[in-house]
Amino acid sequence: MLSTYQYPKYDYVQPPEQKSGERKRHPVVVVGAGPVGLAAAIDLAQSGVPVVVLDDDDTVSVGSRGVCYAKRALEILDRIGAGDACVAKGVSWNVGRTFFREEEVYNFNLLPQPDHKRPGMVNLQQYYLEEFEVRRAQQLPKLDLRFRNKVVSVTSTAEGATLQVETPDGAYTIEADWLVVADGARSGIRKMMNLEIEGKVFTDRFLIADVVMKAEFPAERWFWFDPPFHPGHSVLLHRQADNVWRIDFQLGWQADPEEEKKPEKVIPRIKAMLGDEREFELEWVSVYTFQCRRMNDFRHGRLLFVGDVAHQVSPFGARGANSGIQDADNLGWKLKLVLDGLAPERLLDSYSEERIFAADENLLNSTRSTDFITPKSKASLTFRNAVLTLARDHAFARTLVNSGRLSVPCFLTKSRLNTPDTDAFAGDMIPGAPMDDAPLQEDGQDCWLLDRVGNRFMALVYVESAAAVDAAMTQAASTLAAAPIPVEVVLLAPTAGPPPAGLRVLEDVAGRFAERYDARPGTVYLLRPDQHVAGRWRAFDTARIEAALARATCNAQ
Amino acid sequence: MPLNLKPNFAEPGKRYFRAYTPGDDFYEALIETHRDLSDEQSALVNAKLVLLLSNHIGDLSVLREAMQIARQDV
Ligand SMILES: Cc1cc2nc3c(=O)[nH]c(=O)nc-3n(C[C@H](O)[C@H](O)[C@H](O)COP(=O)(O)OP(=O)(O)OC[C@H]3O[C@@H](n4cnc5c(N)ncnc54)[C@H](O)[C@@H]3O)c2cc1C
Numbered sequence: 001m002l003s004t005y006q007y008p009k010y011d012y013v014q015p016p017e018q019k020s021g022e023r024k025r026h027p028v029v030v031v032g033a034g035p036v037g038l039a040a041a042i043d044l045a046q047s048g049v050p051v052v053v054l055d056d057d058d059t060v061s062v063g064s065r066g067v068c069y070a071k072r073a074l075e076i077l078d079r080i081g082a083g084d085a086c087v088a089k090g091v092s093w094n095v096g097r098t099f100f101r102e103e104e105v106y107n108f109n110l111l112p113q114p115d116h117k118r119p120g121m122v123n124l125q126q127y128y129l130e131e132f133e134v135r136r137a138q139q140l141p142k143l144d145l146r147f148r149n150k151v152v153s154v155t156s157t158a159e160g161a162t163l164q165v166e167t168p169d170g171a172y173t174i175e176a177d178w179l180v181v182a183d184g185a186r187s188g189i190r191k192m193m194n195l196e197i198e199g200k201v202f203t204d205r206f207l208i209a210d211v212v213m214k215a216e217f218p219a220e221r222w223f224w225f226d227p228p229f230h231p232g233h234s235v236l237l238h239r240q241a242d243n244v245w246r247i248d249f250q251l252g253w254q255a256d257p258e259e260e261k262k263p264e265k266v267i268p269r270i271k272a273m274l275g276d277e278r279e280f281e282l283e284w285v286s287v288y289t290f291q292c293r294r295m296n297d298f299r300h301g302r303l304l305f306v307g308d309v310a311h312q313v314s315p316f317g318a319r320g321a322n323s324g325i326q327d328a329d330n331l332g333w334k335l336k337l338v339l340d341g342l343a344p345e346r347l348l349d350s351y352s353e354e355r356i357f358a359a360d361e362n363l364l365n366s367t368r369s370t371d372f373i374t375p376k377s378k379a380s381l382t383f384r385n386a387v388l389t390l391a392r393d394h395a396f397a398r399t400l401v402n403s404g405r406l407s408v409p410c411f412l413t414k415s416r417l418n419t420p421d422t423d424a425f426a427g428d429m430i431p432g433a434p435m436d437d438a439p440l441q442e443d444g445q446d447c448w449l450l451d452r453v454g455n456r457f458m459a460l461v462y463v464e465s466a467a468a469v470d471a472a473m474t475q476a477a478s479t480l481a482a483a484p485i486p487v488e489v490v491l492l493a494p495t496a497g498p499p500p501a502g503l504r505v506l507e508d509v510a511g512r513f514a515e516r517y518d519a520r521p522g523t524v525y526l527l528r529p530d531q532h533v534a535g536r537w538r539a540f541d542t543a544r545i546e547a548a549l550a551r552a553t554c555n556a557q
Numbered sequence: 558m559p560l561n562l563k564p565n566f567a568e569p570g571k572r573y574f575r576a577y578t579p580g581d582d583f584y585e586a587l588i589e590t591h592r593d594l595s596d597e598q599s600a601l602v603n604a605k606l607v608l609l610l611s612n613h614i615g616d617l618s619v620l621r622e623a624m625q626i627a628r629q630d631v
Contacts, residue, residue, distance in 0.1 A: 368581050371588060379591040379599035383584075389630060399564040399580040411574050428574055 002283055004212055004242040007059045008131055012148040015165075018172035026052050027339055029163065029176035031151050031189060034061070035126065036307030036324035037182030038133040042080045043332035045143035047455065049339060052174070053143065054165060056150035060134065063284050064125035064210050067238050067246050068221075068318035070407040071111070072434060073325045074118040075531070079454045081139075083118075085132040090124035091239050096221035098403045100388035102228060106401045115512050116437045117448040121406065123219075123240045125210075126321070154179070154189050160302050178335060179303045182324075187309040195300065199293020199363070202314065203253040204374050207260050207287050210244050211270060213280035223403040225373075225388055229272040234373050234403075244283055247273065248315075250374065257287035290314045292367050294359045298352040304331060311359040313366040316373060316404035323362050326409060327355050333455075333529035337553055342485050347554040350417055358410035365405040372402035409434035412532060419526070419535030419548040426518045435531045438512035441496070442504065449513060450531060452506060457487045457534075457552070458527045459545055462519035466497045466505045474500050476542045487526070487549055492519070528552060560622040 017024045030041045033055035041051045069077075069086060077083035098106040110120025137143050152171070153164040161179040165172055181189050190197065222237040224230070233250035240246055249269055251260060259265060266285055274280065294311035298304065307324030331351050337343035375381040390397035411433050412418070418431035429436060438449040453460070459480065463469060469491065477489035489503065494514070496507040508514055517525060517536075524541075526534040526548050535548035550556040566579040573579055590606075591599045611620055 365581070368585055372584070377591060377594075377599070378596050379594065379603070380588050383587065387584075390626075394562045394626075396562050396564045396580075399566075399577055400584055402577070402581065402584070405575070405577055405581070408575065413572075 025175040032182035040328035054149040060130035066126040072409040090122035092119040322407035
């Protein structure tokens with residue numbers, strides 16, 4: 001029982017096929033209603049694909065677990081209709097401070113530049129995130145969310161999968177053309193299928209305590225190396241919603257997890273940190289260890305693995321749920337195109353390739369942070385402390401301080417879906433880049449770029465003024481819009497002016513689009529449904545857009 | 558040229574999207590150089606590294622400045 005949060009209890013309803021005894025085949029079944037399975041199911045259902053979600057439980061994450069949701073995950077949550085609730089409830093922050101012993105040695109700002117809709121990070125207990133996603137899922141008529149449906153066996157074939165499911169009413173069988181496996185780090189399905197997950201286990205233990213207290217500390221991430229109140233180890237402090245604070249104490253491998261969880265052990269640690277006078281209440285305590293590992297392939301025939309089942313990282317960097325939500329973002333549109341017969345199954349191999357590329361970056365960064373935070377040898381500890389000592393006075397050493405490189409999206413530079421640049425561009429919005437946001441206006445109303453793109457392919461065409469658009473371009477736009485995989489052409493202009501018939505115009509009021517995308521009159525960006533750049537050119541050319549679209553959907557010869 | 562104390566790590570031909578990546582690449586390589594060594598062996602490796610890098614820098618005024626900063630607060 002938590003004092004600040006009441007766990008929702010979702011109703012179990014007997015599944016229709018169990019009632020009727022009839023076997024049913026569904027285009028997509030998702031196993032697991034954690035943050036990642038829910039994101040995948042919502043994305044598919046809102047794009048029109050009927051989805052069944054099976055979860056063995058009837059509530060949300062027990063204990064707060066994940067805390068930090070990064071800008072990119074929030075943008076994806078916006079796209080699937082759950083972003084506002086998370087940001088409204090959560091604590092937004094951008095600044096992190098790092099202390100060595102008694103002194104601050106380094107601080108960072110996740111979002112040094114203004115003009116982005118979302119902050120660098122929002123802190124929110126994982127149960128809220130899941131509750132908001134469930135709420136969104138329950139609004140979608142195509143989404144059939146089944147609680148207390150435990151998958152006990154999976155048989156996979158070339159055409160799909162057959163599952164045995166247990167409910168309070170007994171067992172039933174369900175069939176799927178495609179199975180999205182999102183059953184978490186301890187995945188039963190991965191084991192049943194004898195699929196390997198490889199990597200390294202770290203020999204360290206961490207105590208996490210969620211405490212309720214009134215405190216005026218700013219909404220920032222505070223990290224201590226070797227503080228006087230917890231010598232020899234690290235401590236991390238985060239503010240969450242409802243005056244709940246997350247404190248994370250490194251304990252070392254020798255610590256006894258059962259002993260350390262006892263309030264009589266935990267409370268003195270917190271008192272040493274906060275000082276004796278501050279009143280607080282323990283909300284939730286747990287001791288965890290972690291692993292850094294991933295599966296060799298995220299696709300096995302008709303089984304698609306997303307989230308923790310496919311990859312696990314250390315929590316330093318908050319890359320777990322954040323990267324899992326990006327898996328869902330990458331998978332949804334591809335699976336829909338394959339289901340609609342508009343792209344070959346090969347497109348789903350690109351899901352595995354792109355997300356493995358991202359997972360490796362996440363693993364690399366979280367492993368490096370872990371090695372810095374918990375040095376494995378005396379030489380490594382000496383270097384670590386030398387960096388921290390120099391960091392106080394010297395800028396070069398500050399960039400080496402690694403108290404967690406927080407989740408940022410991966411640039412999918414190696415993806416075969418990208419059309420490589422043939423024209424010269426400055427800046428980072430290269431093919432494979434996750435899109436940068438920008439403040440815009442449409443029809444005189446303020447809006448954000450990322451709220452205006454996604455869910456479909458789009459070509460953004462930057463023009464001097466909308467009036468300058470000729471009939472040939474208007475004609476090309478309607479050709480692209482009428483193709484089997486439509487591309488919506490949208491104009492971007494420094495000032496709007498009257499739009500030509502049938503074309504939308506976004507106004508780059510602050511000039512941030514031009515700046516961030518190195519746009520000049522004539523510049524064209526082809527964008528994927530998951531808000532990544534597929535290709536870009538200095539002049540509008542229908543044939544090149546069509547070729548890049550074919551490439552981005554594995555339809556090229 | 559005075560001792561450069563600004564971030565200065567980079568690998569020619571490599572494109573970076575995050576400011577911390579080149580420094581982290583360096584740090585990982587440094588720690589990796591010490592993998593599985595005893596403390597004594599590590600100290601020897603560090604001494605050799607200092608000598609190699611010092612010769613590469615060459616300019617004694619720069620080296621003296623670095624030596625002086627390194628000795629502070631020890
Ligand atoms: C201490 C800690 C701190 C963390 N901090 C962060 C953070 O700050 N930011 C971040 O992004 N991540 C963080 N994480 C990681 C984050 O919690 C996970 O990455 C995230 O929960 C993974 O989501 P998932 O949907 O893949 O799996 P899960 O959340 O594990 O969900 C799996 C779901 O599948 C269900 N299920 C399992 N087996 C079956 C079955 N056989 N049949 C039906 N249903 C089944 C389970 O009941 C569960 O609902 C943290 C984790 C820990 C432990």
